[in-house]
Amino acid sequence: MxxxxxxxxxxxxxxxxxxxxxxxxxxxxxxxxxxxxxxxxxxxxxxxxxxxxxxxxxxxxxxxxxxxxxxxxxxxxxVLSPPWTTDWITEEARAKLETYGIAPPAPTGEGTLIQLEMAPPRCPRCGSFDTGIRNTFGSTLCKTLHVCHACGEPFEAFKSL
Amino acid sequence: MTDALTPELRLALVERLTALADDELILSHRDAEWVGHAPILEEDIALANIAQDELGHAGVWLSLRSALDGGSDPDTLAFRRGAHEYRCARLVELPRGDWAFTLTRQFLFDAHEAVWTDAARASTYAPLAEAVEKIVREERFHLQHTALWVERLGLGTEESRRRTQAALDELWPLAAQLFAPVPGEDALVAAGIVPDLAALRERWTTLVTAHLRKSGLNVPATPTQEPAPRTEHTEHLADLLREMQEVASQEEEGVLW
Known part of the structure; x- marks a missing residue:
């Protein structure tokens, strides 16, 4: 070895x-x-x-x-344990995702696994937090669909898992 | 690790895992029937996502079962078993009905799966605790989505409310079966391997009742009848399996492509 x-x-x-x-x-x-x-x-x-x-x-x-x-x-x-979390996505990869047009995942918090609402992500195009969710599901299992009220563009966000 | 389980516990855990897997597999199939038919494109995508997740979870449960029953193959279990060998609840067997029926059923089921997996994180059987740690994170997105739909339908138009209430009235008594123990489950609970269903039922009832009321719906009375055992199915299951297994049944050995 x-x-x-x-x-x-x-x-x-x-x-x-x-x-x-x-x-x-x-x-x-x-x-x-x-x-x-x-x-x-x-x-x-x-x-x-x-x-x-x-x-x-x-x-x-x-x-x-x-x-x-x-x-x-x-x-x-x-391997399933420990379970994959979006917290393992590196800073560099987060920047690449944002440049690519996908809002990177927010840090996950413990103790709130069962909740009915999620925090709005930042628009990857203009940086505004004035965004609304369009669909909690997107083109793949790992993404949600949003629209930015500031620049009017739709965008995808990585789910925080 | 599996050596620590007595043969009785092992058998009971296989029963519980099969019940969990079959619920998810059959519900996934019912949801997938909407692909291409949902009212709007976004919802077509959302329900397809949920169906895919549930199918993935069925795969996880069957893999856990495989480690306990001498290496059964998940695909063989899904595609080669007859209705009498399935252990799903009646709730998931019923035809998809209208949009209100599909989303109300999914909401009741998601809330059940969320509380079950959340509680099973404390399982003394490590492979189960590890698997649910993953599943519980995915379930939360389902519950958010279906809870919103129940609210939208319940507080929507007179017709959407009427349809959602009708769905709830039909589904509510059937949900009791999700909290009925499988043979040998008491011993599993005593060993800390699976959560106590009576406690979960209380948590589930509190969670869904509050949301249903907030959505302008009347919560039906709690059924007093004992739920049917998971060995007895509605006539709809055989029809569903005939369609789901049609391609596999034409190839004795199965094919890969």
């Missing part, structure tokens, strides 16, 4: 784009949890963003492919 090959795998995985939001990669999204390299074998722990995310098998295959390209034999494991 040595750190250098694991570092190489982490770097390779940081080049794997999120299949649904290709401006960010799966490492900065917090999907890759651990990498262990033992000789020719690399074990990668990944965690699903949403239980029913249809991109999971695509991500799993992409991880295996990236590991093989490094000359290693991949074993991709899915």
């Amino acid at each position: 040595s750190a250098a090959p694991a570092r190489r795998v982490w770097d390779a995985l940081a080049r794997v784009a999120d299949p649904e939001i290709p401006v960010v990669n799966i490492v900065e999204m917090g999907i890759v949890r651990d990498v262990r390299v033992d000789g020719e074998r690399a074990v990668v722990d990944m965690t699903p963003t949403f239980s029913a995310c249809p991109a999971l098998h695509v991500i799993r295959d992409a991880i295996a492919g990236a590991v093989r390209a490094e000359g290693l034999t991949p074993e991709v494991r899915t």
Whole structure:
């Protein structure tokens, strides 16, 4: 066991784009949890963003492919604990999401898992907080649909999970 | 970890997990029937999202079951079981009805799933505690959405209120089945593996009653009759399964594409 090959795998995985939001990669999204390299074998722990995310098998295959390209034999494991949270999305990835037009998720708070309303996100185009929700569900499981009352533009926001 | 469970507890937990999975799978199918037919595009998308989430949760429950029953395959359980082997509640079997019926049912179910998963975070069976920690985070979006719809329909027009009240009157007695224990469940509760359904029912009733009243709806009387066991189904389940399993039933071995 040595750190250098694991570092190489982490770097390779940081080049794997999120299949649904290709401006960010799966490492900065917090999907890759651990990498262990033992000789020719690399074990990668990944965690699903949403239980029913249809991109999971695509991500799993992409991880295996990236590991093989490094000359290693991949074993991709899915772990549920601790559960993925949007708090694991890095600052850099949040900035990329906002530039891409998706309002990044707000920090999650504990103790309020069952609540009936959510705080309004900031418009990724003009920065206004004067926004209204149009749909608590969007084009993918991880997003909600909003409209900005200041600039009039519709936009998507990442759910805080 | 599964070795710590006695055979009796294991059997009971398989029953509970199957009930949870079948409720979500069948409800998911009923919701998915609206895809392309919902009143507006946003709601078509929202209900498809909810159906997809519930299907994902069914997959999680069946994976937990698989670790306890010697490695059953979730797809085989979904597509190869007959109605008599399903353990879903009658509430989820009923045809989708009108929009008010679909959203009122989803609201009552979401509130149940939210309180169940929230309480199961304290499960002494670690794989269950870990799984619900994930599911409870997703459920909260369902409850927000369906609660808003119940309010909108209840306080909307005379017709939307009439339809929502009619749906509630039909669904309310059926919801009791969600809080009926499966065989062996008492021992699971005693071992701290699953939450106590009587306590959950109280929490659920408080939560939904307050919201239904706020939405201008009359909360029906609590049913006094014992709910039917999960082995007895409405005639609608067989029809639903025939459609859901139609493609799989034509391929003995199953196909991958």
